[in-house]
Amino acid sequence: MHIYRLDLNLLLVLDAIYSEGNITRASQKLHLTQPAVSHALGRLREQLGDPLFVRQGTLMQPTPYTRNLIGPVREALQLLERSVADEPAFDPASARRTFNLGLRDVFEATALPPLAARLQALAPGIELASVRIDRRDVEGELAAGTLDLALDVPLAMGESIRQQRISRDRLVVVARQDHPGIGETLDLDTYLAQAHVLVSSRRKGWGLEDFELNREGRRRRIVLRCQHYFAASRVASRTDLLLTMPEQYARIANMQFGNRIYPFPLQTQALDAHLYWHATADHDPANRWLRGVMQDVVSAWPEETQ
Template sequence: MQNINLSRVDLNLFVVFDAIYREGNLTRAAETLNLSQPAVSHALGRLRERFDDPLFERAGKGVAPTPLAKAIVGRVRAALQDLESTLTEGLAFDPAQARRVFTLAARDVMESTALPPLMARLQQQAPGIQLRSVRIPRRDMESALSSGQIDFAADVLLPVSDQIEHQSLGEEQLVVLMRPDHPQAGQRWDLDAYLGARHVLVSSRADGPGVEDFALTRLGKVRDIALRCQNYYAATQVVRETGLLLTLPASYADHLLREFSGFTTRPLPLALPPLELHLYWHKKASRDPAVMWLKDQLTQLMPARSVKD
C-alpha cells in the first residue's frame, strides 16, 4: 500500500467505502448516499488506487470485500464515528460531559470576587471543565484572543477591532479604604483630607499614574504615593498595618468589609465617571457553543468589577 498523505485524501471516500461494505452493492450504496452510481464507482476507484487493492470484488449481483477491506473496516468505521461525534459535540455542547480548558485574562480583584461563585457553579454543572486565570497586558489582549492564547478577557472599556466582540458587565465606582482609627476617619472628609494623607497605588505596571491620578492632574493636584504594589490583597494588608489610604473598586471593598474587620471606607472625593467593565472574546469564538455557554456563566455570575490598573 502507498504511503498516504492525509491532507491529500478526500475523507468522503471512506464514507463511500463504509456504505459499499454495508450494502454489498454499488447501486444501493449510491442510493443510500444520494449519489449517482458512477460517482460511487469513481470514489471506489480512487480508494483502490490509494490502497493498491480491489477492496471489493464481484459476487453474484453485488460485491464482496477483499481480505484487506475486512481488515480495515473496523478502523474506518471507528474513525468515522469519532469524526461524527466531534461534529455533534461542537454543535450541541453538554456541560455535564464536557472536557475542556478555558483561559480567562483577569485582574486580581476579579479573581477574588468572581472566581469563587464561578467555580462553584462549574463544579456543579460542568465538573470536567478547567479554568485558568491569567494576566495579559492590555496592549496584548486582542492578539491573545485572536491566537487562542486566551478565550476571554475582562477589563475596562478598551478600543478593539471589529474582530473582537464584547459585552458590558456593568459599572464600578472607586472608594477609599482606611483603618477605622485613621486620623481622617473621624474628621471632615474632602479632597484636602484625601491629599493630606499618604497612599498605596496598585498597578501591574512599573510606573505611571492611576485613574484617580489623571483626575487629580486635571485639577493641578498630586497625591503622595508611599507604596506602589501589584495586587490589592497585599495593599489591604499594608493599609491594616499603616496609616496609608488605598483607592480601590467598591465591590472589592465590600468584599473586604464582609470578610475582615479592621477596615472602613469613604467615598472618593473626586468627580470621576464610573469605570465600565466589559467581557471580550474573539468573533470566531461566537460559533463555538462551549465558549458561548461559558460566556453566559461569566455574565451571570460576574457583577460589576473594576480592573483598574
Template sequence: MHIAKVDLNLFVVFDAIYTEGSLTRASLKMNLTQPAISHALARLRTLLNDALFERQGHVMVPTPLARSIIEPVRQALRGFEVTLNGAERFDPATSERTFTLAMRDVVEPTILPPLMARIAQAAPSVGVNALRVARGDLEGELAAGSIDAAIDLLLPLSKDIRQMRLPSDQTVVLVRAGHPQVQHALDLEMYLRQEHIQVSSRRSGPSLEDVELSRRGLQRRIRMRCQHYYTACTVVSQTDLLLTMPERYGQVLNQQFGHQLLALPLELAHIDNQLYWHANVDSDPANRWLREQIAEVLNTLP
C-alpha cells in the first residue's frame, strides 16, 4: 500500500476513537460531527480490512489489530507534529497550545500553582493538563506524544527518554500543635516511641524511612495506612499520630492545618525528582520552552 493513497487524517480519527473509547467523545474532541467520525472509521476499516473497534455497550473496544498498531500510529503522528512545530517559531505570548504533564499527586500541588502563575504571565493563552500515568506506561505515552513531559522519581527508562534532575526535596515530620509529648524538636528515641501514619498507594510495603530504620535494626509502629497525605494531615490534627512526608508538600498542606513541621531524626537520601521527555521533542521549541519553565519554577521553590 503506497502512502500517497492513504488519507493520514483517518489515523488522527483512529487515535481519537482509541483514546476516547467512543465515537461521540471522539467527535467532540476533534470538533467534527459524529457522522463524519463514523465515515472516517468506515474508510479506515476498508483500508485495513479489519473492524478495528467493536461496540460493547457504550464503549468501542479495539480489536487485536487496532491494539497492535496504535503505538506506531501515535509515534508517526507525533513525528509529523514535531516536524511541523519545529518549522515554526514557538511564541508563548500568542500560542494557544495546551501541554499535558504526567506527575504524581504528591508533586502536583507544589509545582502546578507556581508553574501556572509563571505561564499566565508569559503565555496567557497556554494551558496545562496534569494527569497521573502508570510508570509502566510512561515511556510509551512520551513516545506517542500523548504527554509532553513527566515528573517522577528516577526510573529505568530507555535511551530514547531524555531526563533532567530536578532540585531535591527533604523529609519532615508533621505533628499536631499541642501534642502532649512532642514539642518543637524530635529525636530518634521519641520518634520511635510514637505511633505513625504511612501514606502509600500500594497495599503493602515499606516507606523510605522504614527501609532505613530496618537497616539499623529498628522499627516504628504504623497505626494507620492511607492513600493521601491530605487525609493523613486531617488525622494528625485529631490524634497524636505522626506523619512523615516530603517537606514541600507538607508546607503546602500545612497552610490549612498549622501542624508542627519538625526535622526527621533520621538520615535519609534526598528525594530526587526527574523531568522526562522523549528524544523526538528534544529540539521542539514548544517542549523546550515548557521544560525551561518547569526548571525555573523548581529552582525558585524554598
C-alpha cells in the first residue's frame, strides 16, 4: 500500500500494543479508552492486510509481519520524537536572517546604534530593519510575523503578546547654556516661569510632563509644538525655550548643542521601556537570542551616553 493512505497515528498504537502486550495497558499508556485502541487496531489491520496481533489469553502476541515491521516503525517514531523535542540550533556567527524591529524615534536613536555594533561583531549575517508603526498596530503585526520585536512604552496587549521591561528612564529638562532665567539648579517655580517647546506626534493635547504637572494643579506655557526631540533640542539651543524629554535620548541629542540638562523639578513615575514579541516566538532560538542582545545593549545605556 502507499504510505499516504496510512494514518500514521495508528503506528503509535502498534508500538504501544507491541510494548505492553495487552490492549488495556496500551490504552493506559496512550491515555485512550480501551475501545478506542481496539478500534484503531482494527483500522490498522484493515490498512495493512494482516492480523498484526493474535490474542493468547490476556496477551496480544505479534504476528511475523508485525515482528518484521516494528523495528523500522520504532526507528521512525524515535527520529520524529527527537526532531520535535530537540531545539533547532542557532549560530549567530553564521546565521542569515532579517529581523524587523518596531522602534519609535527615541528608541531608534538610543537602542539601534549599540545594537547594530553588537550584531556587526557577533552576527555579521544578520540584517535589521527598523520600522515605525502605529501603536495600535503593534499587536497585529507581531501576530502576523511582519514584526519580530517591538520596543516601546508600556502598552495594553492581548494574552498572545509577551512583554518584558528592559529599561527605566526619567524626565529631564534641556536648556541652552547661559539661559538668562536659570542658574545652576532648576526648581519648579523657575521651570513654570519659562516658555516651553513640546514634542508630540499629535496636533493637540498634553505631554506626559503636563499630566504630571496637572496632578499638582500646575500648568506651563507651551509656545511651540514639534514632532521630534532632535529638532526641539536644536530649538532649545537657539532660544530661551525649555524642552522636557527622556534623559537617555537627551544626552545623545544634545551632545552637539552644548545644552544643559537638569532633573525634572517634580517627582514623577519612571519611564519604562518594554520589549514585545508574540507567543509563537517564545522558543524561537533566533528571536530569543536577539531579545537577549537587546536586553544587554539597553541595560548599558547609561554607559553609552556618558
